[in-house]
Amino acid sequence: MKKWLTRALIVVLIFVFGGAGAIAYALHRADERMNRRIDIPAYSVAIPTGPEALERGRYLYSTRGCADCHGADGAGRAFVDDGSVRIKGANISPGPGSVVAKYTPADWERTLRHGVKPDGRPVIVMPSEDYNRLTDADLGALVAYIQQLPPAKGGPAELVLPLPYRAMYGLGQIPDAATMIDHSRKPAAPVAEGVTVEHGAYVSAMCIGCHGEGLSGGKIPTGPPDWPPAPNLTPGQGSVLPRYADAAALMAMMRSGKRPDGTAIEVMPFDSFKHITDTDLAALHLYLKSLPPKPAGGR
Secondary structure, three states: OHHHHHHHHHHHHHHHHHHHHHHHHHHHHHHHHHOOOOOOOOOOOOOOOOHHHHHHHHHHHHHOOHHHHHOOOOOOOEEEEOOOOEEEOOOOOOOOOOOOOOOOHHHHHHHHHHOEOOOOOEOOOOOHHHHOOOEHHHHHHHHHHHHOOOOOOOOOOEEEOOHHHHHHHHOOOOOOHHHHOOOOOOOEOOOOOOOOHHHHHHHHHHHHHHHOOOOOOEOOOOOOOOOOOEOEOOOOOOEOHHHOOOHHHHHHHHHHOEOOOOOEOOOOOHHHHOOOOHHHHHHHHHHHHHOOOOOOOOO
């Protein structure tokens, strides 16, 4: 009996110390990934000053998720804070504690389009896979609007994650934006605004982070494990498009955060999406209907 107990204890100790070693390795890899350097060539965009560009920048800021993370004033806000996880956006206004005070146009482009900070490290929480498709004009307009925000007091981003999340990030199970982006992609060509498939394709870039490159949905790579999979937006198997037979139905959902049957949709930034224009949403609906059918979950 004593020999059996001794052997059992040895097995338990192996698992305990082996597990501790695996966790330590994963956390070490997480630190390495967070501090890795990514070489993105400088690409400067023109920052306009005219009223039309500033209005376009205001629209993009309020509809593409910027205000959700950084607040309407740009001072930064905690958009996840449930006790075990706290994620707060940085101050990007011109006020005290701003993290973008010394940003050059190339720094803005690198951060927004590529998810890479000026020093080459990845931005851990940033939907740059969506912003990667912004035209030069829209990127410049967005930056112009941010730069003219009233100065607000704030500080750097805050990222407090429980050990399992950090370990999963270290092991590559949770990607950052810089991992998912094709950094060789050329800037998008301008498209005339209107209810067209072409303009809808441009608007659909805001859906890529959750619904995937092909918009067929599936598990959201950067989301918590308890998030539901993103639905299929193509006309293929498991599509949600039949619920939205016309653009008006899609608009109603984006404005209310509810499906046509009245049930609430849990994971979507409706505080931003409810401000999207009818033209953008009608074009988006037209584009989604034109997509080749894909099975749900293919992303």
